[in-house]
Amino acid sequence: MENKNIGIIAGYGEFPLIYINELKSAGYSVKVCAIEEEADRALASHTDKIIYISVGQLGKLVNFFRSEGVSEVIMAGKVRKTLMFKKIKPDIKAITLFLSLKDKKDDTILNAICNFLEKEGITVVPQTKYISSVFLPSGVATKRSPNKKEKEDIEFGRNAAMLIAGADIGQTAVVKDKSVMALEAIEGTDETIIRGGKLADGGATVVKVNKPKQDLRFDIPAVGLDTLEAIISVNSACLAFERNTIVLRKEEFIKKADSAGITVYVF
Amino acid sequence: MENKNIGIIAGYGEFPLIYINELKSAGYSVKVCAIEEEADRALASHTDKIIYISVGQLGKLVNFFRSEGVSEVIMAGKVRKTLMFKKIKPDIKAITLFLSLKDKKDDTILNAICNFLEKEGITVVPQTKYISSVFLPSGVATKRSPNKKEKEDIEFGRNAAMLIAGADIGQTAVVKDKSVMALEAIEGTDETIIRGGKLADGGATVVKVNKPKQDLRFDIPAVGLDTLEAIISVNSACLAFERNTIVLRKEEFIKKADSAGITVYVF
Numbered sequence: 001m002e003n004k005n006i007g008i009i010a011g012y013g014e015f016p017l018i019y020i021n022e023l024k025s026a027g028y029s030v031k032v033c034a035i036e037e038e039a040d041r042a043l044a045s046h047t048d049k050i051i052y053i054s055v056g057q058l059g060k061l062v063n064f065f066r067s068e069g070v071s072e073v074i075m076a077g078k079v080r081k082t083l084m085f086k087k088i089k090p091d092i093k094a095i096t097l098f099l100s101l102k103d104k105k106d107d108t109i110l111n112a113i114c115n116f117l118e119k120e121g122i123t124v125v126p127q128t129k130y131i132s133s134v135f136l137p138s139g140v141a142t143k144r145s146p147n148k149k150e151k152e153d154i155e156f157g158r159n160a161a162m163l164i165a166g167a168d169i170g171q172t173a174v175v176k177d178k179s180v181m182a183l184e185a186i187e188g189t190d191e192t193i194i195r196g197g198k199l200a201d202g203g204a205t206v207v208k209v210n211k212p213k214q215d216l217r218f219d220i221p222a223v224g225l226d227t228l229e230a231i232i233s234v235n236s237a238c239l240a241f242e243r244n245t246i247v248l249r250k251e252e253f254i255k256k257a258d259s260a261g262i263t264v265y266v267f
Numbered sequence: 268m269e270n271k272n273i274g275i276i277a278g279y280g281e282f283p284l285i286y287i288n289e290l291k292s293a294g295y296s297v298k299v300c301a302i303e304e305e306a307d308r309a310l311a312s313h314t315d316k317i318i319y320i321s322v323g324q325l326g327k328l329v330n331f332f333r334s335e336g337v338s339e340v341i342m343a344g345k346v347r348k349t350l351m352f353k354k355i356k357p358d359i360k361a362i363t364l365f366l367s368l369k370d371k372k373d374d375t376i377l378n379a380i381c382n383f384l385e386k387e388g389i390t391v392v393p394q395t396k397y398i399s400s401v402f403l404p405s406g407v408a409t410k411r412s413p414n415k416k417e418k419e420d421i422e423f424g425r426n427a428a429m430l431i432a433g434a435d436i437g438q439t440a441v442v443k444d445k446s447v448m449a450l451e452a453i454e455g456t457d458e459t460i461i462r463g464g465k466l467a468d469g470g471a472t473v474v475k476v477n478k479p480k481q482d483l484r485f486d487i488p489a490v491g492l493d494t495l496e497a498i499i500s501v502n503s504a505c506l507a508f509e510r511n512t513i514v515l516r517k518e519e520f521i522k523k524a525d526s527a528g529i530t531v532y533v534f
Contacts, residue, residue: 085443085468103423104446156370163430169447176352179371180436180452186466187449199453201352 006130007031007070007122008047009061011077012038014248015222019076020046022131031068033061035079037087055083056090058097058113062120072123074130075218081106081186105168107211110218126216127246134246141264142257146238150205152178154240154265157207165211171221172208174236176200189223190230197234205238206231208245224248225256232260240265273397274298274337274389275314276328278344279305281515282489286343287313289398298335300328302346304354322350323357325364325380329387339390341397342485348373348453372435374478377485393483394513401513408531409524413505417472419445421507421532424474432478438488439475441503443467456490457497464501472505473498475512491515492523499527507532 006028010016016032017040023030024046032050034043044050049068053060065073090098097116101108114124128134140146146154157175160183164170170184174196181204182196189208197204208221223245231239239257243266247253257264273295277283283299284307290297291313299317301310311317316335320327332340357365364383368375381391395401407413413421424442427450431437437451441463448471449463456475464471475488490512498506506524510533514520524531 081446082466085448085466104444160434160436163434163436164450167427167430169427169430169450174452177371179348180434181352182452182454183431183436183450185441185447185449185463187462195454196452199349199352 007073016076058093153205193230202235208241222246274340325360420472460497469502475508489513
């Protein structure tokens with residue numbers, strides 16, 4: 001196999017590192033454009049080439065990938081949208097793109113970025129293209145199964161989460177006794193879990209769904225050890241998500257859920 | 268006019284007091300059943316007769332109104348649903364009612380309570396029956412008008428808020444630049460405003476809607492000086508709500524909004 005160049009746009013969390021290691025062990029040469037405000041500093045020691053850019057520095061991003069001969073990139077890891085409302089110092093390309101948006105929904109922004117890169121000769125491929133071991137099969141993944149109440153709450157929470165996912169507002173609902181404790185907007189999943197879990201005063205169920213038209217190039221829902229820690233911190237007992245959700249460090253994840261007595265259910 | 272007995276079930280905030288004073292000056296004899304965890308202690312000095320009950324003490328509530336010869340009651344002021352997940356010590360009547368519910372949505376619970384009281388000979392009448400001066404007409408209510416961006420955010424936020432109001436999850440959305448900063452679930456309007464306003468880092472628009480099938484006996488959305496204070500605390504600039512929203516201390520409310528440079532828009 002030729003040593004093919006693949007680019008990673010690296011956001012928050014462990015997913016970029018997991019992806020980079022997977023690609024490297026498959027023989028690819030990995031060039032990383034890391035988002036300064038989000039990316040793990042440890043990435044540097046795992047990559048063939050890395051640069052750091054700030055959110056909004058699209059010109060620098062394009063120049064880097066071009067000069068490295070990268071024509072295929074993967075977006076891995078979250079970029080908190082709250083950054084956009086605070087620190088962003090967009091370059092001219094980003095400003096032009098930003099002004100062309102019809103709204104500031106996640107999908108609108110990310111789609112526009114992908115289209116922009118495509119025009120510059122850089123294709124954003126599905127996050128799942130080179131990695132398939134990150135999903136769990138449908139059903140109960142843990143020793144503990146959902147009880148009758150939790151099953152009802154999963155169904156109830158799924159409907160609530162689908163409402164907001166359909167409108168591209170958020171993807172997570174926290175439910176207890178068929179009452180919605182918290183819905184996610186821009187604050188992120190962990191904050192939603194903690195807020196809702198506290199209001200429920202224990203025993204809440206966390207439900208995370210895909211968007212109805214999930215674009216596989218970006219923003220596939222992900223859960224990981226952080227998600228479990230948030231759940232444990234507020235004495236919630238049940239986590240349910242769609243099959244098409246990335247589970248980071250799958251084995252450790254299940255082990256941790258089991259040792260904390262948490263149900264993980266995949267629908 | 269005969270000195271007719273009217274009952275008030277008093278929850279949180281100023282609305283019960285405003286209502287009681289209105290009724291008294293119209294010559295009614297007002298008997299108040301105050302929710303211990305919520306009601307303003309100052310109510311006592313404004314009423315002909317008052318008792319305090321804890322959330323879930325339905326038997327005590329019925330006995331009180333019966334012994335006072337009250338057959339018509341008004342629910343005034345919020346009862347935080349979070350209480351239900353924490354402190355409730357329901358009596359036998361409340362337990363029976365609670366077990367009969369198909370879910371724990373606000374409307375489901377409050378409807379069941381109204382039906383239960385009806386069977387006991389106590390009618391819950393619309394909150395608006397004896398008070399009509401609490402609404403604002405459609406349009407801009409303040410010196411400052413919404414600018415173009417805010418108009419778009421009002422429309423955007425209205426759609427987002429209607430999604431959750433339709434599912435009886437919450438009634439408030441906080442929006443900036445056509446992106447949803449926060450959606451209300453069980454935490455209440457003020458917390459939603461503060462969370463979303465902080466994430467927006469200033470300049471957010473708060474939109475509050477009625478439920479599509481708003482029951483006038485309970486839970487009519489209300490705004491007041493507290494709402495404005497929450498908005499001011501996070502440097503938001505625009506508040507929009509449906510015409511059918513109770514505005515507490517209307518004159519002071521507009522005055523305060525004007526002096527803080529906030530737009531109030533009624534749709």
